[in-house]
Amino acid sequence: MAINLEKHVVYVPSLKQDMIPYAVVKEYLAQTIAETDESLKTLLDEVNNKGEEIQDALDNLEKGLR
Secondary structure (H helix, E strand, O other): OOHHHHHHOOOEEOEEEEOOOOOHHHHHHHHHHHHHHHHHHHHHHHHHHHHHHHHHHHHHHHHHOO
């Protein structure tokens, strides 16, 4: 699970803005990318498998029409 950035927000009076420390954001991004990469890999594998199933079905259909 990714870091909750809201817990790390700090108000910087000189800038009159809320800020999040760089190290926290860097870690958040690393975790998020790692989680996303794994999800994308799983989805791509599923799409490739379904593509192969579709190709097999089309090949069988073509054979049946001959």
